[in-house]
Amino acid sequence: MSEAVKSVTTDTFDNVVLQSQNLVMVDFWATWCGPCKIIAPVVEELAREYEGRVTFAKVNTDENPDLASRFNIRGIPTLIFFKDGKILDQVVGAVPKAQLKSKIDSLLG
Numbered sequence: 001m002s003e004a005v006k007s008v009t010t011d012t013f014d015n016v017v018l019q020s021q022n023l024v025m026v027d028f029w030a031t032w033c034g035p036c037k038i039i040a041p042v043v044e045e046l047a048r049e050y051e052g053r054v055t056f057a058k059v060n061t062d063e064n065p066d067l068a069s070r071f072n073i074r075g076i077p078t079l080i081f082f083k084d085g086k087i088l089d090q091v092v093g094a095v096p097k098a099q100l101k102s103k104i105d106s107l108l109g
Contacts, residue, residue: 008057010064016057018085023107024055028071028078030062032109035094036077042097043079046104054104081107 008016008026016020017024027043029036047056061068061076071080071087082105088107091100 004051005044005056005058008059010066013059013064013067016055017082020052020055020082021084022055023104024057024082025104026080027056027058027081028068028080029058029076030060032062033076037076039079039094042100044049045097046100049101050104053108056078062092083107
C-alpha cells in the first residue's frame with residue numbers, strides 16, 4: 001500500500017474518515033479476496049490522481065470486523081464514500097476505473 005492510501009483501523013477510523021473535511025473513499029477488503037486484489041491498483045491510481053482533493057483509505061475487514069459490522073459490509077470489496085462524517089454513496093464489487101472516476105467526479109460536484 002502506498003502513502004497515497006491510508007490503512008485505517010478501528011482506532012483511527014473516526015479520526016481519518018469521519019472527521020475529514022475532504023471526500024473520503026474507504027475500500028473495505030481482505031487479503032484472501034480476489035476481486036479486492038483486482039481493484040487495489042485502481043484505488044492506488046485514483047489516490048494519486050485525486051491527491052489533495054479526495055482521501056483514500058483501506059479497511060481490512062478480517063482485522064477490523066467491528067467496522068465491517070458497523071457499516072453493514074456484506075460483500076467485499078465494498079467502497080464507501082464519506083463526506084463530513086456521512087455516507088454519500090457506495091459501490092460493491094470490483095468495478096472499472098472509469099466508473100469510480102465518474103462516481104468521484106459527481107460526488108466532488
